[in-house]
Amino acid sequence: MSKIELLSYEFDVTAGDFIRGGESASQIKNVMQQLGVDSKIVKKICVACYEAEMNMVIHSFGGKIKATIFKDSIEMKFHDEGPGIEDIELAMKVGYSTASDDARNMGFGAGMGLPNIKKNSDEFEIESYKGKGTEIKLVINL
Ligand SMILES: Nc1ncnc2c1ncn2[C@@H]1O[C@H](COP(=O)(O)OP(=O)(O)OP(=O)(O)O)[C@@H](O)[C@H]1O
Ligand SMILES: [Mg+2]
Numbered sequence: 001m002s003k004i005e006l007l008s009y010e011f012d013v014t015a016g017d018f019i020r021g022g023e024s025a026s027q028i029k030n031v032m033q034q035l036g037v038d039s040k041i042v043k044k045i046c047v048a049c050y051e052a053e054m055n056m057v058i059h060s061f062g063g064k065i066k067a068t069i070f071k072d073s074i075e076m077k078f079h080d081e082g083p084g085i086e087d088i089e090l091a092m093k094v095g096y097s098t099a100s101d102d103a104r105n106m107g108f109g110a111g112m113g114l115p116n117i118k119k120n121s122d123e124f125e126i127e128s129y130k131g132k133g134t135e136i137k138l139v140i141n142l
Contacts, residue, residue: 003071004071005068005069006069006070007068007069008066008067008068008069009065009066009067010065010066010067011023011024011027011053011065012062013057013062013064013065013080015056015060015061016057017057018106021053021057022054024049024053024067025050025053026046028045028049028074029045031069032045032046037142041140041141041142044120045074045140047117048076048117048120049076051113051114052113052117052138055078058099058100059083060080060081061081061082061133063078063081063133064079065079071142072141072142073142074140075138075139076138076139076140077136078136079133079135080133080134082131082132083130083131084132084134085126085128086130088128091114093111093115094111094115095110095112097109114126117136117138121139122138122139122140122141123138123139124136124138
């Protein structure tokens with residue numbers, strides 16, 4: 001039996017847009033709060049979404065976020081257009097970062113984003129191809 005979708009949202013993420021970067025995470029947060037989801041779960045969703053969204057702003061050429069809410073879970077997909085990650089195992093390590101000086105000056109680049117996304121997710125998959133792009137799929141149980 002397939003799960004019934006209650007709501008779904010799509011957002012565009014623009015590379016380098018630090019002004020709008022984080023808006024998707026904050027909109028998803030509002031929806032989850034309105035649905036009465038436990039605040040600890042809302043926090044996990046918000047952290048995972050914000051980190052994946054900002055990775056697209058900082059490291060990618062731009063992409064899309066799709067969030068689908070089911071009765072008992074939220075699924076989020078982050079798909080970008082490149083440049084992709086050559087060594088995913090290395091990128092998943094705490095402290096590994098290729099963030100630019102500009103991004104570091106804005107407080108990014110601790111190399112904590114991907115590990116935190118995984119930690120806050122109940123299911124986590126990452127696929128990436130150098131020159132093609134990156135796709136992250138995660139599920140957080142409500
Ligand atoms: N969407 C992406 N496209 C290309 N490379 C990425 C992407 N997301 C992550 N990376 C690569 O993986 C590295 C680790 O990502 P992670 O989010 O853990 O750290 P960070 O973004 O560098 O720093 P922080 O998230 O702590 O601000 C990045 O520095 C970058 O090299
Ligand atoms: Mg990051």
